[in-house]
Amino acid sequence: MAEKRQESGFTVTDRRLFTEDGDLRSDIREEEEKPRSAAPPTAAPTTTKETAPPAKPVTAFPAEADAGVGQGMPAAPTAAEQKAQAEAYRESSKELDSRVELSGRSAKEFEMTFERFLASLYMTAMLQLGLMQQQGEQPRMDIIGARQTIDTLALLAEKTKGNLTSTEETFLQNSLYEVRMAYVEVTNALARPPQPGVATGTSGR
Numbered sequence: 001m002a003e004k005r006q007e008s009g010f011t012v013t014d015r016r017l018f019t020e021d022g023d024l025r026s027d028i029r030e031e032e033e034k035p036r037s038a039a040p041p042t043a044a045p046t047t048t049k050e051t052a053p054p055a056k057p058v059t060a061f062p063a064e065a066d067a068g069v070g071q072g073m074p075a076a077p078t079a080a081e082q083k084a085q086a087e088a089y090r091e092s093s094k095e096l097d098s099r100v101e102l103s104g105r106s107a108k109e110f111e112m113t114f115e116r117f118l119a120s121l122y123m124t125a126m127l128q129l130g131l132m133q134q135q136g137e138q139p140r141m142d143i144i145g146a147r148q149t150i151d152t153l154a155l156l157a158e159k160t161k162g163n164l165t166s167t168e169e170t171f172l173q174n175s176l177y178e179v180r181m182a183y184v185e186v187t188n189a190l191a192r193p194p195q196p197g198v199a200t201g202t203s204g205r
Contacts, residue, residue, distance in 0.1 A: 125149040
């Protein structure tokens with residue numbers, strides 16, 4: 001019985017491609033390979049209303065369904081699903097804002113803006129370059145991570161071209177310029193051979 005259930009091509013799956021630990025779900029590729037014509041399980045049939053979660057269920061992806069979507073990528077949610085989810089998100093946010101206001105703080109302090117988003121990437125890059133540090137912690141260098149963060153800023157600059165205000169554009173270009181310059185200085189310093197006597201403190205002997 002268990003084997004027949006595994007061979008069914010009509011399993012209900014989650015839209016998420018990754019597990020809670022951030023790993024790629026192993027069942028995504030397996031479900032793609034299941035034949036659509038496989039016999040259904042011998043257990044008593046149930047309706048979609050009994051088994052489906054609130055969100056629209058996603059079945060195993062046949063080859064033709066993947067056309068134009070990308071290998072292993074589920075179809076995008078419908079406009080109705082996106083609207084319903086956005087409304088639910090706004091309602092949850094209102095509840096959280098009310099709790100914040102009751103604590104004596106303004107919900108505006110936590111509102112995400114484009115400038116705050118850019119500032120968070122800027123500070124992340126500086127932390128990864130070891131030029132900034134969390135309070136009470138030692139600087140930690142992550143050159144690969146810094147490069148990825150800087151490339152993220154560059155990608156934003158390319159994809160948002162023509163859609164930003166003058167203030168946002170200036171903020172983005174200044175942030176990108178400074179983190180690139182810092183990256184070059186740090187990588188050049190790491191590549192530079194140590195000066196005799198400086199690192200060991202033996203100068204003057």
